[in-house]
Amino acid sequence: MKVEIWSDVMCPFCYIGKRRFEDALQQFDQKDKVEIEWKSFQLNPDMKTDPSVNISQYLADAKGWTLEYAHQMNAHVTEMAAEVGLTYHFGRAVVANSFKAHRFSHLAKKHGLGVEAEEKLFRAYFTEGKNIDDTATLAELGNEMGLNRQEIIDVLSTDAYADDVKHDIAEAEYLGIRGVPFFVMDGKYAVSGAQPVPVFSQTLEKAFEEWKPTAISNTDDINGQVCGPDGNC
Known part of the structure; x- marks a missing residue:
């Protein structure tokens, strides 16, 4: 069963949502039958x-805070x-456009390392304070x-890519995705936001039981904390 994740x-909620989903998946008896595909979305x-701008100052200026x-x-x-066991260092975060990082992620996906690339990128941005728009940095992460x-x-x-x-971004728009993270399970059930682990667990169970081709138009939405294209989180 495929789980698609736009992020x-x-x-910040995408990394938290990733951990909560992974916790639910680890508890899921049929986890070996679940395929994860990460999809691109730009906030x-x-x-x-x-790199010279502090992320807090950037947010204050951008949002009028x-x-x-x-x-x-x-x-x-x-x-x-x-x-959920993550260490965020916003004081180190580099203000950077994420488009190149998404291209890097697609390259990694081609080599079967899409899931690993997402973890590397999140950690680089939120924990290590690395510039995810820098080619040398991405080359090192990939290496x-x-x-x-x-x-x-x-x-x-x-x-390339x-x-x-x-x-991915156009597909998100077509599906009406307005914020991330956004999880679609078997093309049928959607979870929006960094939901608690039990929500992911229940949705995984339900989607797996009904594992069959279906249209995204029939998606059941569960909404939680997201970041939107307008910059609001």
Whole structure:
């Protein structure tokens, strides 16, 4: 049974949602029969990469918040992440456009390492403070996963996989996806947001029992915390 997950590397709830889904999957008796496919979604396609800008200051300027409020919001999300074993360092986060990272992810997917690439990218952005729009950084991440460093550099020096990223984004728009993370199980049941583990578990069980071709138009939605294209989380 396929589970498709739309997300953006810079979405804090996407990494939290990933962990909660993985916890549910680990408890699922039929986990060996579940195939995971990560899909691209950009929260802010127009974002300009600027390592000199602090992420809290960026959020304050972009959303019209005070800097203090931006810090408070990031602290709150950091606490949420800690509850699922993740360490967020917003003070290190690099303001970066995620399009190149999504292209890198599609290259990794071609080599059967799509799931591994997502984990690497999330950790690089939220924990390690790496620039996910930097080719050398992505080449190093890929090399750590077993990908060929030079192939990554060569691919990212062109517009390879740009159409794949755009296709995922267009598919999300067609399906009416307005925020991420967004999980679609067997093309039938959808979970929106970083839901609690039991929600993922129940949906996995239900989708697996009814595992058969069906249309996404009949999706049952369960809504939770998401980040939207307007920058609101």
